[in-house]
Amino acid sequence: MSVLSFRNVWVEYGSKIVLEKVSLDVAEGAFVSIIGPSGAGKSTFLRLALGQEAPSRGEILLDGEPLSPEPGPDRGVVFQRYSVFPHMNALDNVTFGLDCAGSPLRGRLGGKARKAARETAKALLARVGLEHNFKTYPRALSGGMQQRLALAQALVTRPRILLLDEPFGALDPGVRLDMHGLITELWAEHRLTILMVTHDIKEAFKLGTRVVAFDKRRHDPQAPHRYGSTAVYDFPLDDKKSRVVPPVLAGLSAPSTPG
Amino acid sequence: MRRLLNARPRVGGRLLLGLLPILALVLLYLVIATARHTENPRDKITPIPAAMAAGIQTMAFEPDPRTGEVPLVADTKASLRRLGIAMGLAAATTLVLGLTIGLLPYVRASLGPLVAAISVIPPIAVLPILFIVFGLGETSKIVLIFVGVTPVMVRDLAGHVAAIPEEQIVKAQTLGASTWLTLLRVALPQALPRLIDSLRLSLCPAWVYLISAEAIASDVGLGYRIFLVRRYLAMDIILPYVVWISLLAVIMDLGLQAWSRTSFAWAHPPRNVR
Numbered sequence: 001m002s003v004l005s006f007r008n009v010w011v012e013y014g015s016k017i018v019l020e021k022v023s024l025d026v027a028e029g030a031f032v033s034i035i036g037p038s039g040a041g042k043s044t045f046l047r048l049a050l051g052q053e054a055p056s057r058g059e060i061l062l063d064g065e066p067l068s069p070e071p072g073p074d075r076g077v078v079f080q081r082y083s084v085f086p087h088m089n090a091l092d093n094v095t096f097g098l099d100c101a102g103s104p105l106r107g108r109l110g111g112k113a114r115k116a117a118r119e120t121a122k123a124l125l126a127r128v129g130l131e132h133n134f135k136t137y138p139r140a141l142s143g144g145m146q147q148r149l150a151l152a153q154a155l156v157t158r159p160r161i162l163l164l165d166e167p168f169g170a171l172d173p174g175v176r177l178d179m180h181g182l183i184t185e186l187w188a189e190h191r192l193t194i195l196m197v198t199h200d201i202k203e204a205f206k207l208g209t210r211v212v213a214f215d216k217r218r219h220d221p222q223a224p225h226r227y228g229s230t231a232v233y234d235f236p237l238d239d240k241k242s243r244v245v246p247p248v249l250a251g252l253s254a255p256s257t258p259g
Numbered sequence: 260m261r262r263l264l265n266a267r268p269r270v271g272g273r274l275l276l277g278l279l280p281i282l283a284l285v286l287l288y289l290v291i292a293t294a295r296h297t298e299n300p301r302d303k304i305t306p307i308p309a310a311m312a313a314g315i316q317t318m319a320f321e322p323d324p325r326t327g328e329v330p331l332v333a334d335t336k337a338s339l340r341r342l343g344i345a346m347g348l349a350a351a352t353t354l355v356l357g358l359t360i361g362l363l364p365y366v367r368a369s370l371g372p373l374v375a376a377i378s379v380i381p382p383i384a385v386l387p388i389l390f391i392v393f394g395l396g397e398t399s400k401i402v403l404i405f406v407g408v409t410p411v412m413v414r415d416l417a418g419h420v421a422a423i424p425e426e427q428i429v430k431a432q433t434l435g436a437s438t439w440l441t442l443l444r445v446a447l448p449q450a451l452p453r454l455i456d457s458l459r460l461s462l463c464p465a466w467v468y469l470i471s472a473e474a475i476a477s478d479v480g481l482g483y484r485i486f487l488v489r490r491y492l493a494m495d496i497i498l499p500y501v502v503w504i505s506l507l508a509v510i511m512d513l514g515l516q517a518w519s520r521t522s523f524a525w526a527h528p529p530r531n532v533r
Contacts, residue, residue: 072433085445097435100434104437106443154434
């Protein structure tokens with residue numbers, strides 16, 4: 001059963017076509033990596049899934065229902081930066097999702113509910129390795145720890161699908177490796193469905209159960225903006241052997257040359 | 260020899276260096292005042308410390324026989340009351356307008372241009388209108404300060420709220436926050452330290468408007484007093500009053516700063532002492 005479905009989705013800004021004829025089904029429990037050169041519409045694709053943007057044609061379905069055209073608690077997200085709230089400590093950052101769900105007026109739980117929420121949050125924080133930083137503000141956390149916090153924060157509301165926008169792009173190689181381990185474990189433990197946009201092809205093949213490459217299928221040298229990107233390659237990765245970057249993608253990581 | 264731009268004074272030295280120019284100015288004044296006093300003992304323009312002490316004595320420690328109140332205390336109370344009410348109203352208005360204009364595109368589209376237009380009107384130019392509409396009493400003075408500082412504060416806060424990264428706003432929504440909760444728990448807490456900063460900066464023009472309004476139409480207040488005794492060239496009263504006003508302004512500024520640092524510590528990154 002597919003969690004998220006794109007049916008013949010187009011995104012056009014005036015005469016400029018960004019995405020064309022995107023049809024994609026994300027299966028329950030899949031870890032889909034989205035790759036492609038800069039300007040291939042990866043981010044636009046993620047904005048569609050988030051509801052930050054609506055398609056100009058086609059439809060997007062979440063669990064078979066049309067996706068509401070604004071971000072909601074059914075879709076969690078971790079961005080490359082600014083994912084956590086700077087004015088809340090780690091614990092408050094994680095309980096925020098529970099506060100919103102349980103207290104629509106004050107945005108703060110009280111009494112038993114508050115205690116339960118804090119226990120849930122503490123357990124999640126401990127799971128991502130922040131058990132010593134409950135009271136720490138994001139500013140005092142390293143980049144990797146901030147992303148760990150962002151993951152815990154996104155998971156607390158149990159989203160149907162987790163959207164990751166280059167989540168490890170700004171991290172040091174060593175830290176990135178640790179994060180790869182963490183996200184793989186979380187994915188398995190929480191039975192998550194993940195859609196991850198990344199620049200790093202190796203990362204895409206290492207983490208994903210499926211890799212989708214976005215690029216322009218056709219190119220008009222006189223009017224490059226008239227052709228949009230679409231999913232040009234779709235690799236299901238069922239076994240370890242297939243987790244090698246196929247030679248056909250070697251050129252995709254290079255920046256696209258316009259005109 | 261180290262480059263000048265790398266030479267740093269030590270903590271104690273920095274304090275001394277900061278005091279030095281102030282002491283030099285005081286000394287310069289004393290030299291001039293003494294010289295003028297020896298030439299003309301009845302000189303009123305640069306009173307010597309003894310004359311100022313006498314002025315302070317009459318204004319700050321002896322009740323006015325006509326009203327029965329100590330002038331400095333009555334003036335300070337009246338002025339601070341006007342300033343306090345005006346700044347309180349300005350802060351409340353700024354919070355409501357700044358948050359909504361900064362966060363909600365519809366409010367920004369409808370109120371943004373109005374606030375921008377009002378903020379370019381020189382407030383003193385509307386003072387006559389305020390006197391006509393609100394009379395010469397307390398209201399017109401408070402409204403002048405309010406009108407003078409609020410538009411700039413609203414624009415500043417709206418800009419600050421609008422600059423909250425889009426990622427945070429989206430993140431809040433993916434965590435189930437409504438418009439109200441995003442405003443209450445994401446925008447408001449991040450706006451408060453900025454509002455305090457804005458208040459600190461606005462206190463300067465606020466004092467200008469207060470003293471202007473008091474100078475033109477009032478019967479009590481710090482601005483009223485210095486403009487009243489100006490007629491008698493009473494520098495022995497004006498100078499202590501100016502020092503007192505500066506002291507009040509400094510205390511308010513430090514108080515607001517301390518409030519921001521204690522209540523919103525997250526907004527104050529530890530400074531690298533250079």
